[in-house]
Amino acid sequence: xxxxxxxxxxxxxxxxxxxxxxxxxxxxxxxxxxxxxxxxxxxxxxxxxxxxxxxxxxxxxxxxxxxxxxxxxxxxxxxxxxxxxxxxxxxxxxxxxxxxxxxxxxxxxxxxxxxxxxxxxxxxxxxxxxxxxxxxxxxxxxxxxxxxxxxxxxxxxxxxxxxxxxxxxxxxxxxxxxxxxxxxxxxxxxxxxxxxxxxxxxxxxxxxxxxxxxxxxxxxxxxxxxxxxxxxxxxxxxxxxxxxxxxxxxxxxxxxxxxxxxxxxxxxxxxxxxxxxxxxxxxxxxxxxxxxxxxxxxxxxxxxxxxxxxxxxxxxxxxxxxxxxxxxxxxxxxxxxxxxxxxxxxxxxxxxxxxxxxxxxxxxx
Numbered sequence: 001x002x003x004x005x006x007x008x009x010x011x012x013x014x015x016x017x018x019x020x021x022x023x024x025x026x027x028x029x030x031x032x033x034x035x036x037x038x039x040x041x042x043x044x045x046x047x048x049x050x051x052x053x054x055x056x057x058x059x060x061x062x063x064x065x066x067x068x069x070x071x072x073x074x075x076x077x078x079x080x081x082x083x084x085x086x087x088x089x090x091x092x093x094x095x096x097x098x099x100x101x102x103x104x105x106x107x108x109x110x111x112x113x114x115x116x117x118x119x120x121x122x123x124x125x126x127x128x129x130x131x132x133x134x135x136x137x138x139x140x141x142x143x144x145x146x147x148x149x150x151x152x153x154x155x156x157x158x159x160x161x162x163x164x165x166x167x168x169x170x171x172x173x174x175x176x177x178x179x180x181x182x183x184x185x186x187x188x189x190x191x192x193x194x195x196x197x198x199x200x201x202x203x204x205x206x207x208x209x210x211x212x213x214x215x216x217x218x219x220x221x222x223x224x225x226x227x228x229x230x231x232x233x234x235x236x237x238x239x240x241x242x243x244x245x246x247x248x249x250x251x252x253x254x255x256x257x258x259x260x261x262x263x264x265x266x267x268x269x270x271x272x273x274x275x276x277x278x279x280x281x282x283x284x285x286x287x288x289x290x291x292x293x294x295x296x297x298x299x300x301x302x303x304x305x306x307x308x309x310x311x312x313x314x315x316x317x318x319x320x321x322x323x324x325x326x327x328x329x330x331x332x333x334x335x336x337x338x339x340x341x342x343x344x345x346x347x348x349x350x351x352x353x354x355x356x357x358x359x360x361x362x363x364x365x
Contacts, residue, residue, distance in 0.1 A: 006126040018033075019031045019325070031325065034325060039302070041273070043270075044263060046263040050259040066086045067081075070086070086233045087233065089232045091232070100246065107130055107153065109147050111131065114139075122154075138164070145180065156187050160195075163338040169201070196300045212237040218234075220260075220265075231253050231258070280344075281344070289306055292354070294307060313329070315337055
């Protein structure tokens with residue numbers, strides 16, 4: 001049997017080591033996972049109550065249209081229900097966008113160090129990924145504009161960018177949207193938007209009414225703490241959402257995830273608390289890195305990327321021995337690690353572990 005040619009050489013996603021794996025392999029009693037940008041504070045207490053109530057109906061299929069959740073999200077953002085589509089995580093929405101819009105030979109544009117699922121799903125459809133070099137870890141929107149051709153169908157902008165954590169501003173997005181051809185769909189992936197404190201961050205809901213070719217992607221996996229339930233969404237023009245809906249599987253989100261997401265979005269006090277604690281964690285880590293003469297990118301999500309002054313895979317391995325799971329393997333930044341901003345205790349423990357490693361390896365500035 002022969003698979004489609006576009007998938008023959010695609011890499012299979014390799015998940016990082018689990019906490020249980022690291023404990024077993026390294027003989028540790030305590031392991032802290034800072035590799036997947038999960039919320040260290042869990043989720044709202046209201047989520048568990050909603051899920052317990054929903055447990056009585058596990059024999060029933062979920063609402064394929066997610067009507068109640070759509071209503072809750074529409075109310076929260078003051079948009080119309082027909083502007084929203086849900087998926088099993090925002091990466092499911094990425095898959096649907098590619099399936100709905102791309103055919104073999106189409107081109108899409110993205111940064112050269114960004115969320116890998118854009119390129120993965122583009123290439124499954126036989127389309128072409130044009131990767132534009134970043135400037136200081138930030139999307140070069142001017143260069144991305146210059147890369148647009150008559151074959152361009154989609155532009156991907158991850159904001160804050162994963163893995164570098166940088167952002168582009170509201171005015172930069174406005175300038176970009178004013179010049180991008182109207183036939184090109186611009187996907188603004190804002191998975192970490194709830195963590196951003198910078199006042200220059202784009203207000204996408206001021207932009208959506210003006211640009212029918214703009215869609216924002218968001219998720220309940222990050223600040224809402226529902227990563228295991230796999231639920232994300234896109235918000236855009238009704239005609240774009242309708243097109244994406246045409247390729248959506250009938251029951252692509254579960255009863256549990258819908259119920260949990262409704263409870264989560266209604267508890268904005270929890271969200272605000274997590275945002276404040278995350279901002280405090282970023283300040284602590286940045287100050288610690290400065291003290292250690294370690295360069296880091298500006299951090300606007302719930303993670304920070306920094307230069308470990310040695311091959312990142314070596315530091316990754318050394319930190320595993322210390323009981324910390326981090327993220328290495330960034331093709332353009334071979335000496336950089338990405339770590340999730342943890343609790344105060346987790347952040348302090350990470351810095352202490354890095355200090356011990358730097359002392360042992362005699363790495364100095």
